[in-house]
Amino acid sequence: MGEKMSNCKASCSVLLVFFIVGLCSVCQYSAAQVDANQTANLIINASISRPIPETLFGIFFEVSFLLSIQEFDSHLEINHAGAGGIWAELVSNRGFEAGGQNTPSNIAPWSIIGDQSSLTVSTDRSSCFERNKVALQMDVLCDSKGSNICPAGGVGIYNPGFWGMNIEQGKFYKVVLFVRSLGSINVSVSLTSSDGSKMLATANILDSDVSNWTKVEVLLEATGTNPNSRLQLTTSRKGVIWFDQVSAMPVDTYKGHGFRNELIEMLDDIKPQFIRFPGGCFIEGEWLRNAFRWKESIGPWEERPGHFGDVWMYWTDDGLGYFEFLQVGSSLEIRLAHSVSEEDIIYSYLFLQLAEDLGSRPIWVFNNGISHQDQVDTTTVLPFVQEALDGLEFARGDSNSKWGSVRAAMGHPEPFDLKYVAVGNEDCGKKNYRGNYLKFYNAIRSAYPDIKIISNCDGSSRSLDHPADYYDFHIYTSASNLFSMTHQFDRTSRTGPKAFVSEYAVTGKDAGTGSLLAALAEAGFLIGLEKNSDIVEMASYAPLFVNVNDRRWNPDAIVFNSSKHYGTPSYWVQKLFRESSGANLLDSKLQTNSSTLVASAITWQNSDGKTYLKIKIVNFGNSKVNLKVSIDGLGLSSQLSESTKTVLTSSNLMDENSFSDPKKVVPAQFMVENADKDMNVVLTPYSVTSFDLLTESNSIRMLYSYAVNT
Numbered sequence: 001m002g003e004k005m006s007n008c009k010a011s012c013s014v015l016l017v018f019f020i021v022g023l024c025s026v027c028q029y030s031a032a033q034v035d036a037n038q039t040a041n042l043i044i045n046a047s048i049s050r051p052i053p054e055t056l057f058g059i060f061f062e063v064s065f066l067l068s069i070q071e072f073d074s075h076l077e078i079n080h081a082g083a084g085g086i087w088a089e090l091v092s093n094r095g096f097e098a099g100g101q102n103t104p105s106n107i108a109p110w111s112i113i114g115d116q117s118s119l120t121v122s123t124d125r126s127s128c129f130e131r132n133k134v135a136l137q138m139d140v141l142c143d144s145k146g147s148n149i150c151p152a153g154g155v156g157i158y159n160p161g162f163w164g165m166n167i168e169q170g171k172f173y174k175v176v177l178f179v180r181s182l183g184s185i186n187v188s189v190s191l192t193s194s195d196g197s198k199m200l201a202t203a204n205i206l207d208s209d210v211s212n213w214t215k216v217e218v219l220l221e222a223t224g225t226n227p228n229s230r231l232q233l234t235t236s237r238k239g240v241i242w243f244d245q246v247s248a249m250p251v252d253t254y255k256g257h258g259f260r261n262e263l264i265e266m267l268d269d270i271k272p273q274f275i276r277f278p279g280g281c282f283i284e285g286e287w288l289r290n291a292f293r294w295k296e297s298i299g300p301w302e303e304r305p306g307h308f309g310d311v312w313m314y315w316t317d318d319g320l321g322y323f324e325f326l327q328v329g330s331s332l333e334i335r336l337a338h339s340v341s342e343e344d345i346i347y348s349y350l351f352l353q354l355a356e357d358l359g360s361r362p363i364w365v366f367n368n369g370i371s372h373q374d375q376v377d378t379t380t381v382l383p384f385v386q387e388a389l390d391g392l393e394f395a396r397g398d399s400n401s402k403w404g405s406v407r408a409a410m411g412h413p414e415p416f417d418l419k420y421v422a423v424g425n426e427d428c429g430k431k432n433y434r435g436n437y438l439k440f441y442n443a444i445r446s447a448y449p450d451i452k453i454i455s456n457c458d459g460s461s462r463s464l465d466h467p468a469d470y471y472d473f474h475i476y477t478s479a480s481n482l483f484s485m486t487h488q489f490d491r492t493s494r495t496g497p498k499a500f501v502s503e504y505a506v507t508g509k510d511a512g513t514g515s516l517l518a519a520l521a522e523a524g525f526l527i528g529l530e531k532n533s534d535i536v537e538m539a540s541y542a543p544l545f546v547n548v549n550d551r552r553w554n555p556d557a558i559v560f561n562s563s564k565h566y567g568t569p570s571y572w573v574q575k576l577f578r579e580s581s582g583a584n585l586l587d588s589k590l591q592t593n594s595s596t597l598v599a600s601a602i603t604w605q606n607s608d609g610k611t612y613l614k615i616k617i618v619n620f621g622n623s624k625v626n627l628k629v630s631i632d633g634l635g636l637s638s639q640l641s642e643s644t645k646t647v648l649t650s651s652n653l654m655d656e657n658s659f660s661d662p663k664k665v666v667p668a669q670f671m672v673e674n675a676d677k678d679m680n681v682v683l684t685p686y687s688v689t690s691f692d693l694l695t696e697s698n699s700i701r702m703l704y705s706y707a708v709n710t
Helices: 002-036 261-269 322-329 354-358 382-396 402-409 433-447 479-487 516-531 569-576
Strands: 038-051 057-060 111-113 119-124 135-140 155-159 165-167 172-181 185-192 199-207 214-221 226-235 239-250 274-277 307-309 314-316 361-366 420-423 452-455 470-477 498-506 536-541 545-547 558-560 565-567 584-591 597-605 611-619 625-632 644-648 668-671 678-683 687-694 705-708
Touching (some): 038 597, 038 611, 119 155, 135 155, 155 185, 172 185, 172 199, 185 214, 185 239, 199 214, 226 239, 261 558, 261 565, 274 536, 361 382, 382 402, 433 452, 470 479, 479 498, 479 516, 516 569, 516 597, 516 611, 516 644, 516 687, 565 569, 569 644, 569 687, 678 687
Parallel strands (some): 038 625, 057 274, 274 361, 420 452, 452 470, 498 536, 545 558
Antiparallel strands (some): 038 584, 111 155, 119 135, 135 239, 172 214, 172 239, 185 226, 584 597, 597 611, 625 678, 644 668, 668 705
């Protein structure tokens, strides 16, 4: 009997489970039916508005470039965003320093052409550059005559660049190198296919006297195209040759300033209002001995010692240094000024005139005596404070001051417009942070009272226990969680420091390597930041770039290799928000029972002075929404005008862009028909929709057409 009762109970339990599951299915189906007929109202009152900070949306660039000290194929670097990325340098490990200061050392990715009977290659410390002593010594054992004749084409070394050099027919490439030899030299400088079988460009260096280190420049014109090329230095003359600081650059760069055209154009397209640099974890170091030091990153590129970034496990020559990032962020107009010959391509001018091109404000993040693993006690942190003050003098000091004169000697006598600094990165919970922070805060406030100081501690949910102008807020999370954080700052105190959301993104399985789902959640979050821009004054997505050959982080906004690039859906969302900075936020109320809709309304002016009403709506749900938009308090034109509707969506939430299909998920733009102060629109499931309506005096009327945003 007991056994039968147990079986009966088990059967009843199973039936109950099936009943509950079935009931849930019915409930879900019913909910889906309700969603399918969902309606909502968006009421916009343009008579109530407030200005959005001009600084609201910008970019965060974490330095991540050059190569691992391990074998080239180990890819132990974060993303190659700088060299091998936006900076158009083609040579990887150009100074042979990546293997460390001790010799002999690893020269990867350099390799030899020939065998041990024809040459030997090693490193020594004979360079003419005091802070970069490592040079490459090439012992050529063969000759053009005699018993040991060099093979056809000669012997030497080659460099594949960052997973292949993109060489294009008809374009010019400038090679700069330093060379020394006890005898005369005859060296061929060539661009070839990856295996060296096809010559794309070549020139000879003939010199009878290079007994002292000599700088040589060669201009090559490519006769063919190959995105996987290499640079090689070869000879058929017996003797010993030393090479150092070998650089190859395309002459055709962004406005002639050394950047990859297509990558910088993508940044320009999102109109970043600030650039936060140079990190991130990069400025902390796993240990303080390997943290980024700004003083080691200034001066001519061939003289910078570089350092091993032990957080992301890569070597950097610090070619993208403090000076270069200030050039990026400066709002000043900068003209070409060389302290050396006009022909010198040196990393000291990496971001020259990009300030004018991007119009971004610099935000300098510096180390506060704390790394991931060790900390300086507050009682001994003053040398680090002085390091920061010296950095500020370099940026802002008079050209006659100690560090201002160094800046002037680098070609920039005018001070930079540096007005924001961040004391450390993600250090708030560490033992010495508050004590160290106060030392920095007091010293900087005393010397530069106009500089805005950013604390690592989050003040969004409770007041800070120390003074600050801004607090830093970082969030990496799932799509559903980030979308729900649309209201994160709704209840934040409006008194005290402002918020700087310097790192945000959807990560994990929702993001893939850049999904529509992630982008939609981020769009919802950004609408929340926009509507709370009285307290949130700055925000930036992270990370910005990734070389597809070295993904150390997923996802990223812009993906590239040596010859191709594309924006992820997250990049396109940022572009939809590019007009928000400096716009006017209008009072808007969304009347809906759905938790998957968010919206905002702004007015903004284009370069011609025309004012547009921009309405952005995110539908994070799986059904269409019939939305009624009502606009009050805004003069609208009765004339026909070129107003648009832009939609970002796709057939699958996890759709991504790729090199084979770079426009799978990009905004589609339409001209809107018969829009008015009261209009009905249909929102596509899982979409971001943006209306840009030209405003004038009475009403809005629009033509209809279709275009795809390219």
